[in-house]
Amino acid sequence: MTTTGYIGRRLLQIVPVLLFVVTVTFVLINSIPGDPVRILVGPAADAAAIEAARAKYGLDQPLYVRYVRYLAAVATGDFGTSIHYGGVAVTEKIFERLPVTLLLLASSFTLAIGSAIPLGIFAAKNRNNGYDHLARVTSLIGVSTPSFWVGLLLIIVFAYYGDLLPPSGLIMPWADPASVDGATSRLDVLVTAASHLILPSITLGTLQMAAITRIERSSMLEVLNKDYVQLARAYGVSERTILRRQAFKNAQLPVLTVIGIQMTTALGGAVLTETVFNINGMGNLIITAVRAQDYQLIMGTTIFFAIVFVLGVLVVDVLYAVIDPRISYGGGAGE
Amino acid sequence: MSDTLLTVRDLHTHFRTDAGTVRAVDGISFEVQRGEVLGLVGESGAGKSVAARSIMRLIDSPGVIVNGEVRFEDDLLVGVERGDDPDDEPRQDPEMLSSREIRERIRGREIAMIFQDPTESLNPVFTVGEQLSEIIGLNRDVSTAKAKAIAVERLREVGIPEAERRMDDYPHEFSGGMRQRVLIAMAFACEPSLVIADEPTTALDVTVEAQILDLVKDLAARYDTSFVWVTHDMGVVAEICDRVAVMYLGEIVEQATVDDLFHDTKHPYTEALLGSIPRPDRDVDGLSPIEGIMPEAINPPQGCRFHTRCPHAREACLQSHPDARRVDGGDKGSGDASASATASADDGPTTASTTADGTTLTEVAAAPHRAACLRNDAFAEAGYWESEPLDDAESVSESAASETGEVTETGTGSTFDPDADPLLSVRDLRKYFDASDGFLDRLRFDRDAGLLPFSVEREYVRAVDGVSFDILPGETLGLVGESGCGKSTLARTLLRLVDPTSGDIVFDGENLAELSKEELRKRRKRMQFVFQDPQASLDPRMTVGEIVEEPMQAHGLYEGNREGRARELLETVGLDADHYNRYPHQFSGGQRQRVNLARALSVDPDFIVCDEPTSALDASVQAQVLNTMKALQEEFGLTYLFISHDLSVIRHVCDRVAVMYLGELVELADKDDLFESPKHPYTRALLSSIPVPDPRVSRETVPLSGDVPSPIHPPSGCRFHTRCPSLVAPAELDLGDEEWDRVRRFVRAVQRESPDIVADDARATYFPDGLPAGDAGTTVEHALSLAADGAWRDAASLLTETFVEPSVCTSEVPALESPDELDRIVSCHHYS
């Protein structure tokens, strides 16, 4: 079977998962104690207004009818409207915030992966000496630290005491220079965007970095013990080439798995990071929605978080299939 | 003249662990001559792999070469001298090559290596071509393009069909045997003078092993390559080695030419080792196992290390450590001045002899025969060895194997009545496994499937496909076949550990296939199973006592006296009653298998299925366990189904033998009939593949082409027809027997892409009397011209179309020779 076939199958597997996510969200929101319509129309509304709203939102229908309707609406991309934002379509709000969160995620993962892989390899190479111990202790601290606390400490040190980097907000690198404070050219925007991105990315990336360093180290150690590495040594391949070529690709397989698992932590972390740095992304949106009891918005953001997660995992799976030629072939059963 | 390539002197490699220093290699010396194959043989833990790796300094922490000298031609690979104080750092000879020098000048270029497990030796994420060309480019300083060309050429040479196309395949797309061929291609591609091969055929089936041995012999002769061949298999030693060094507990105890080693054995360990292995070519009356177990290399016995297990041990063996001395009478070496008196001077100097494969040993005959045993020392003259051996209690370890050993010397096989009603009758048994894991795995991407580009496919692995036979009470039926033939599945299906897809299993008049789960559970006390892996089959969290008592508990037997019964059973199988409270990890492999036997016996069964019960054990321990099993059979009147891939073991223990191929029984016969006059071509090929542990016995291997086909889509007609060397000629071609033989040879050569085919005299080589008349001749002509153009695939498929597909073997399932009588089965068109 081909890699295309493999991706096709994975895509197909996503459908039931998303269906379930929508269902869980729907059930959750509909099991709220009390009358959701009251919350929708506000406490001041009279009985007639309530009935009107009930009819308008279809809440006079039985639960399963509402469920099917919601499914149908979601399938066509209609996630309802947000009360908190004055009747704006939920999708519109989400698409406004989504790029911010994606940018944050992308930059923090780049940072985490970019630093963790060399760190982990270096630790494996210098196994059991001082550097290795340092790397292990550091990554242990990294996986044990609350990310929002890291954010607070970074703000104290770099923004307040050091006055080096901005403590809040995020500027998109493609923003219009006119809309960015003190920027006159594209370069200015890019510099400002980068300076805003550094602290949140470190905050969000610390945990990922620590987790990836740990797995990179242990997976590298395991691969370096494999017969094919021994064979390469027996054929005079230098340790450098072994690390860079023979071992590297193989060692990344468990790392990819961990990155996939980290995806869920990272999305939760994005909510916290956006809160700490006052960034208007998806995380802040869902917190706002919960505070305002804006249920259509809660459902929409939850589902979109799930979509981002599932697609992220899909990317990881595809990378896995690209690295490991065995994956796209069904394993035949033996004796 | 002799030309020494490699010299190893007093090499010590130790591993420093928390528990102490493991002296894996402890003072070994040997030489390898140019063009010679030196066997390094021994049981697990002997240190042979570590020795082989020490040559190239491929020892990982915590291993350290603490002393010794390894000289390869003019280079000093290892030059380390240990000080008198063991805590001192060893002194390094300034002449010794640096890590960089050894890497750049020696590894790969001068000395190449082949490992045991071909599955693990190739990197799964790179194509075979990438890996080969990288290594070749590195070691022969050639461009990538040139390296690729060499790689293709070498792949073709080691017998990989369509080599050019297969360069782009990944290792998992090759079978185990093919992968080992790739690794051999890699070794020879670098044109080294020496190849170190670490059990290179151990993980392979016998038929594949035979092919690989032939290939290596061929290549070694062509390129004049020397070998250090590490193995535990005396058959392989006899087959391929010129000279042999036998290792025991980190030391070389005997070193001789292969003929001397087998026929003028000088060391008691070698003697014992040879006495403990069953022979594929004749019946052996009772194996004599080596008593006890190999001591730990961490704390080897004082004096002669073998004295704890040696049947000849005397007082002196406990104190003085014997040196390796010449035992062949001649003594030219100045270093061996003390070895003037030898025990076997009457044998005279070794003369040039010829091994089975025809390699003359004239060049290596000068190499002395050495053995490290006091028996060969000065004591021999004083008549010391006439005295009584040491008391058993002193010299032989605690294992009670000796008792059971005695019992077995009496009988060579079980006695059973061939006309009795069968204990177990199997009729048309089938077991298919679903090849896919779940619904989504069955989905296949399919562009032509319309709206949704997917189709659903169900595939089955036909592991057992229509098997019928009987097992008579009191007999041992052997079941033999290569890995993947379905023998283990058949065993598990027989006892309904997996449910059969269809068919009957009648045990003592009752069809097991129809019983309910609870009824079946109750019947289980009459039939037991002994597994292959003695470690995995014992729950690590339970004591041996709990393990043996568990089946009694399940069937409510021996209420109140289970502990007594368990202790008694432990003694019956040759363990101590005191082992009752131990955990499995505290035992050696052989002892664990005894615990398994005790568990099986705990419910007084009639029938025991043994699935490769000794294949995870060393030869000497295997003999102990086999003897115990035979003794138990006599004592308790047991019936065995004995599954093995090892035909020598099968010959030793079985009364009748069934041969399986791709889920089907191809032949079943009395042991003697089967081994003396095998009928099915597959049986013949299998028997011819086993290496005989005797260099004087020559064998002619029946070559099997290709790999075992997939059990998901088994071949039509006779399943063996794709590899059969004696396919029945298609009727319409009207070929004479001799002509058909030539055609078959020609077809095989084309399939193998043999270079002979494209040579100018191909016609004369393959058809000395001219091409066959009619269609056959035209096809051969056509195939020759296709091959000449390099279109091997087209040539091969043309030949298949004309000669293979019309054969009755391809189209029809062979009928059984005597479908009603199941005591002799041959499933082949030649006999139907």
Add this chain to the structure above:
Amino acid sequence: MVPVSDSTAAVGDSARTGGVADADERSAVSRTSQVVQQLKRNSASRVGLYVIGLVTVVALLTTIDADLFDYQFAATFWYHPENDPAGSTILLPPVGIENSFGTGTWAHPLGTDHRGRDVLVRLVYGTRIAVQVGLIATGIGMTIGTVVGAVSGYYGGWVDDVLQRFVESLYAIPFLILVIAIMSAFGKELGIAIVGVSITTIPVFTRLIRSQVLSVREMEYVEAAKAAGVRDRHIIFRHIIPNSFAPVLVQSTLQVGVNILIVASLSFLGFGVQPPTPSWGQMLAHSRQYMIVNPWFSIWPGLAILATVIGFNLLGDGLRDAIDPRSND
């Protein structure tokens, strides 16, 4: 198939387990006591054990005081952790450090918060929330997850298919988002937080135990028991569960750490335990506004969380190494 390679690994192995010869002198050693020995020898896991021990004792004592005596002990011998003290300076730094509100004294070793409450006493009383939620949520999640995973793995077939889809989908909603969604529906109390965190913990254990059961089920000793006629129930309880349990133990230890982090994150976002009950996450949330004037207020609760989680991680790593010596080095 196939035996016998005396590779370096084999040498190391036999050296580690010891042979029968010297096993004679030893008493019968079970695997469990081996693991305990191994743990004792590992100094990192010893540190982990001490941290966990300390934190648990503190959590236990403060819970007794808070729930049974309504902070009487704290109020009598120290400060009341919840009530605003009269006349105390707000946002004091720790001992010996000066800020715009004053200089730290031994009266408040770690300083005071924005309402003049002692930071140390709130830190100590915040322990119980972290430990309670960490342990309870992990316990519930582990129990449900283990049962679901064991059933799924042992029975296979459609049961497995349905349960796996369910768990996979639960996994698809990032867990912090899932807990937030749950709490937005059912309320922000501590109890709901525990339930929410438990739910997110289920898939972790379901996956783990299922894969364990799948591999243990195929072990030859399970087949051997089956062949001997041992009943299914017996096989599950005597062979499968004990042999699958080791990784569950490791994972639960690590998971307590993860769950403490999640609870702290929730408190930081304003979910979970509500003021004035002291909790570390909430203290951090409050400290945000005073980062410039008194950064110490942000540092202490973070350190408390870090130390506790490190404790669980050290023990978990140590357990894993002790159970499977190859896993790390």
